[in-house]
Each structure stands twice: as structure tokens, then as C-alpha cells.
Amino acid sequence: MPELNPIVVEAGIGETGPPQQGVNLSVRQWLRTNLFSNWFNAILTLLGVFAALLMLRGVLNFTFSENREWDAVRTNLRALMTLSYPESQYVRVWVAVGFVMALAGMSAGIWANWGGVSVKRMSTWLMGSGGLFALCVLLREPSVILDSEGKVLRTVEGSLQRESVWAAMTDRLGWWIAAVVLITLGAAIWAWCSEPDRRNNSVAVTTVVFSGLGLLVLSLWLVPYGHYAFADGTYIAVPGRTVAFSTKMPWTVMWLLLFGLYFVGRSFRDTRWQGIVRGSSNFLWLISPMALFWVVLRDPALDYAHVLSTDLPMGLAFGVLGGVLLWALTRSDLGEAGRLTAVGLLGFAVFNWVAAFFGLYPMLQKARISFLLVALAALLAPNFIGEVAKRRQLILGWLSAMALVHYMATMMNTPSTVDIQSSEFLGGLGLTLFVAVIVVLLSFPLGVLLALGRTSKFPIFRMLSTSYIEIIRGVPLISVLIFFSVMVPLFLPDGMELAELAAVLTGYTLFSAAYLAENVRGGLQSVTKGQYEAADALGLTAAQRTGFIVLPQGLRVSIPQLVGQVISTFKETSLLAIIGLFDFLRVANSVIPAQSEFMGVKREGILLVAMIYFFFNFTISKYSQRLERRVGLGER
């Protein structure tokens, strides 16, 4: 593992800094001041420790009980991740994961400045985990005794027969050794870095993360986790060997992508390409959910004749003609004519939709959307009047918007080539993550708009947003989901179909946006009147005031609530089970057909699902704390 960039972090106890109290307390002093300061606290401490030990013992005995069938989870790991995605097309899933990994590595390389983890702190982690190991080995009840045929022995009354405590402890020699090694290693590192000149030694967070992931991937090749699979109705169980090649190879590639692209990203840092790389990686993140949805679920079969004769020329025509128009509209000597043109265009664009509704004249949907976009860009044009570079920004933005819209529209109109056997092709963790990400991404702008509407001084906006928010908040999420999956298809005009997933995404987004709006509104209201006045006095327009002054400050204040919302959105995707989608939790909670070996085995899967939910949410929560610190919440 190469050393990435060890960053030396200034410690609080430098020669010039203020003295930090409590840092130099010995363990005994710390215990005395914090846990045993008087007899009442001592009793509380002992009771608390006792309760914690009892709980840990319960969890251990449940998790490692002889009744647990962890093979069920091992075998159905793939189903938990992607349900019944066709095996022959599975490379698409890996392409999607790989794309995310590469993008994550790239962004980490070009953006991240995470500092370091002090070596001393890592040594306490080592010692702590060693101690936890030892504790777990002690607490776990003795194993059952197996007879020569591998069957559990029972007493005459039928209860399990367990070995003696002493035998259990000696049986677990390997675990004891592991615990001792961890503690010794931690203590050695602790002692090593207690020297004054090594006190501040630290390792970059990126090094820690990449090596940790690297070790995990390496263990796939070395550690005999066992090979378990269930395919085409046959159950394969080969304990004692490493996992299947089709698992370890892709994950190795994923790690290499993450690691490699990190260095690519880093090599662009502080060069003149930095801005471009940052911009494009942000853009890729933004479009990645839809793009990956494409890769995994559609991969359209393009009709090239049609593309060349219609789609491409149309996209080009809108791009070029719109670009010319916008270029003209950003001339500084244009004055009011520009705004009038924009309003005229908007009128025409809106009329196109009205005409479509009444069937007045035929027009491609793409053209309608494009006209609307031209009008919106023309409305924005006055903000880009100025020198050539600024005008060029608008034109480039316009061209990329056109490319994206026309590409998406074309793809949407072409049938998919992904071979799907049933309607439940997307499920498991894939579905959960997809729904959560899309809902969060889409409900964010909608929620911000609603919050702005509710705080607007125009009564009509205020009324509309308020009633929307109140109506949605008065209805349970489940009923919104049911409404969108069952009722909405009934209202759609003939010939128009909405995939179940799309309907549900729409409903969930609308629901989530209402809650998000209230959180954002709380932040907006914390922006003082003086900020509005200062912005007004400088001559900023209302939109500029909102965009540059009010929203950044309001959103900064609402970060904790917004993160809470993201976490609950992620968890509540499990309600999708109610309308028949196979989300992560439902897969774990279902009996996989044709697996008679694992009849009624559910607890293991649910435990795993809970752990994975916790892992994701804990990460989000940690990240938000970092974000709060970075934007200086409560400081400036």
C-alpha cells in the first residue's frame, strides 16, 4: 500500500495553544471524575454496564446460535442485492457499480480534503476492538455438543446439551489469540506514538479507507468464506473455499477503479484542468442515477435510420438555432426587445402544450419540450449580458441541455434490449438505493421551491404551496404510494402507461418534497431582515437575492433537519413492499421459492438488512456532521 499523503494535523496542545483540560487524565482519574464521582453515579454506572453486557450477550447468542442458518443469507446474497436480475446480463449491474466507484474515486481525488486520522486514535481502535473480541468470547454461551454424525446432543428433557464453560473457553483459543494480538498491537502503537515528536503522527483518511477496502477485497481471494449459490433451482454449497470467481473478480475491478481514478483525480488537482474536472464530475453525479437506470434496465435498441433522419437533425436544429437566438438575446444593446422576445416565446411554448391537450396540431413531444426550454433560456438571457466569456456560458449551457434532453427523449422512445423474465426484475438493495437516491434528488429542488413559495409575498404562491404542503402532510405515505400505484394509472389518458416504479417514484417524491419544504422553510425564516435589506440596497433582483443570499444561509441552517429527512426517506423505502415491490427488506422477509433447505429462515436476512441500513445511515449522519463543521454552522 503506497503512502498517499500523510497530513500532519496541528494538535490542540501546541506551545502557543490554550491548555486543554482532561487530555492528560490517567484512566483511573478519568473513571473517577466521570463514572464514580459519588455513590449514586457509581450505582448508575454499574447498572448501566450490567445492562449493556446483558444486551451484548443476548445479541451474541442470537447471532451465533446453532439455530441460525447463515447459509441462507450467503446463498441468497445476490437476491438481496438485485433480486432476479438475469444472470446473463449481470455485467450491466457491474458496469453501473463500476461507474459509481470510478466517479467516487475521481471526486475524492479532485475534491476531498479530509485530513488525517491520528495514529494514536487508530491504536485505541485496535485496542478497543481487541477488548470487544475478548468480551464477546467471554459472554457467548458455550457451544452445543455434536455427536459423531454431526447432530446436536440433547438431554433427556430435550434441551440442548452444552459443553462446560472451561471447554468452551479453550475451544475458542483462536479468538483469544486474535484479541490478544489486537490489544498488544494497539498498545505497542500507542506506546510508540507517545513520544513527544510522534504525538502528531497521522495517516490520511483516504489511505485508511482505501487500505481498509483493499484488505476486504484481498480477503475475498484468500479467506475461505465458502462458495454458496442458488441458480436454476440448484443449491450449491462448497464450504472451505474462497467465494466464486464471479464475485471476487468484479469487486477487485471495482476497488481498482476507485483507487485508480482517485489518482487520476488527484493528478488534475491544482492544474488548470481542475475547474473542468470538478464541473464535469459534478455533472456526471447529477445525471448518473438516470444514466445507470438506463444501463441496468434498458439499453435501448436504436433504430439508426430514424435517428439519422429525425432525431439527430432535430436536436441539431434546436441547438444551433436556439444558440443563435440566445447569442442575439445577450447583446448588451438589445434592451427591452430581449425580454419581449422571451415572453413571446414562452407564450408560444405554453400554447403548444395547450394545443396538444386539445389535439389541435401534431407536434413531437421533444419539440414541445425544446420550445419551452428555449423560452426559459431566453428569460435567463439578461443575466448573461456582458463580455464574450459570459455569453458563451449561456450558449454552452444551452447546447448541453439540448444534447441531454434529445438524447434522453430518443432513448425513452426506443424499446429496451434487457431480457427480463418477470415484472419483478428490479429489487433488493438495488431498488432501495435507486428509489432513495432518485427521491432525494428530485424532491430537493421541489421542496426548496415549495418553501420559497410558502414564504413568498405573492398570496397566490403562498396559498398554493401552503395547501399542497398541508394536504400532503395530512396523508400517510402508504396511502400516497397506494394512490399512485393503483389510482393514477386509472386517470391516465388512453394509450399512456406509467410503469409502476415511475408512478411510485412520483408519489414518493411529491410526498417527500412537502416535508422537505417545511424543513427548508425553517431555515429560510432564520435569515434576518437585515440580509434582505442589504441585498435590496445593493440593487440585487429578487431572484438574485434568493439565490445568493437567502437560500445559502437558510439551507445551511437546515442541514441537520435535511439530513434527518434523507435518512428517513432512505429507511421508509421499505414501505414499497406494501404496494408489491420487492425492496431490500421484503426480499429478506420473503421465502425464496424452491429453496426447501431454508424454509422459514428469515431472522438472519433481516439482521443483515438492519446492519446494512445502519451502515448507510450512520455514514450519512457522520458526513452531515462533517458538512456542518465545514460550512461553519453556529460559528459565523
Next chain:
Amino acid sequence: MSIDDGTTVANDRLAGREDMIVCVDVDKWYGDFQALKGITATIKEGEVAVVCGPSGSGKSTWIRCINRLEVHQGGNIVVDGIELSNDLRNIEKIRSEVGMVFQQFNLFPHLTVRDNITLAPIWVRKKPRAEAESLATELLEQMGIPEQAEKFPGQLSGGQQQRVAIARSLAMEPRVMLFDEPTSALDPEMIKEVLDVMKELARSGITMMVVTHEMGFAREVADRIIFMEGGEIVEVGTPEHFFTNPTEDRTKLFLSQIL
């Protein structure tokens, strides 16, 4: 345009100058309470007018009407030949010509000092970023705080923040600067650094209207002092006249309390 405000501008320096701010019979109510009662006054181009008076006399309300942070309900206000009305374009135009400095600074806490200063020039004046930034550097040097450009307002002292606020207004290259009690929220030792900057500004020939209790400042740089009480202009005159020979009893009472 010339409207007699009932007073003579005693200062020769301003003779023959254009009118910059013209207020005629300006009325303003808060509910049943009349905050401004027929304010009529003319500020010439390049004039430094100090508005003083006891608290609640309507001086802040008046100055805030001039860039329409408050809406007046009667009379006319004309700034640089543009009449303030409900026409949004006129308001935007006047606001970009009129800079304002607030008692509480009202800097944007989420932006660095440099971004605070360059925001409006870039987005309202449509200046290229590089030009706006060099202007910001220049202004910060003028304010005596060139080293603070990358800091956030919360990291500066009150006096420094107020100087940044002045620089932020000046970056719009306004024709008029309004000061609404710029030193009232400052610790005594910081008042001087702000007043020094304002004196410098007054000498540069920009039109200034200053609501303040700093009589020393008024005596030194004001062309005219406007004394208000109860929403009315009570007395107008040169500093010399105002401090040595006030005619109105209410002015005399105010001066006896404040000096």
C-alpha cells in the same frame, strides 16, 4: 429641477450644483402613527448632509425611504432625476445608484469579504469577475484592511465589518451614499476608524446623507445639518449656525442634552 426647501444653502461650495435628492411633502405612516410629516428637503450633488435628532424622530425612516427600503405614502422623492414609484425598474435603477450602510453592518455571513464586495458589481453591474476583484482589492486598501479579503465577516471586529460594508456599497460606484447610524453598534474604540473612512469619503466629493449622533463628525465634515423631531424637519443649517446659534428651542434642548 429645483424646489425651494425653505432654507438657504450657505455653503458656497455647493452653489450651482445639480439637485441629487429631492423630497417634497413626504409622508409615512406605520398604522395610525405618522412617522414622517411632510418632509421637504433638497440634497445637492456632492453635498454631505448630516441628519440628527432624538430617537424616534423619523430620521432613519426618512433615509430608508430614499432607496425604498420603506415605502412612503405621500409626496414625492426624486433621486438623480428618477422619481421613486412602484415601478420596479426605477427602484432597481435607484438602488444601484444609491449605496447604503446599516447600523448592524448586514454583511453576508456566508460569503468571504471579497465575495461580499464583488457580488453586486458582478451580478448587477455585469462587471467581469477579474475587474470586480481588483476593484475590491483597491477598496479594501482604501479602507485599510487589505489583508482581510479571504476572511468571513464573523471573523472580523465590528469596526472592520463596518468598513467592509462601506467598501461593499462603494463597489457599486454609487452617486449617493446613505449612512444609517453607522457607528451606533460599535465599541467606542472602533468608532474612530469608521469615522476616519467616512471623512475621507466626504472629501472625495460623493453625495452623502448621514444619520448619526456623532456631533464631532457633523461639525467637521457636514455641509448642512438637518435636525428632525417628531417626524418633521425642525431646523436646517450649516454646522457653524447649528452649533453656535440655533434658532429653534427644540434644537437648543437637543444640543444641551447631547453635547
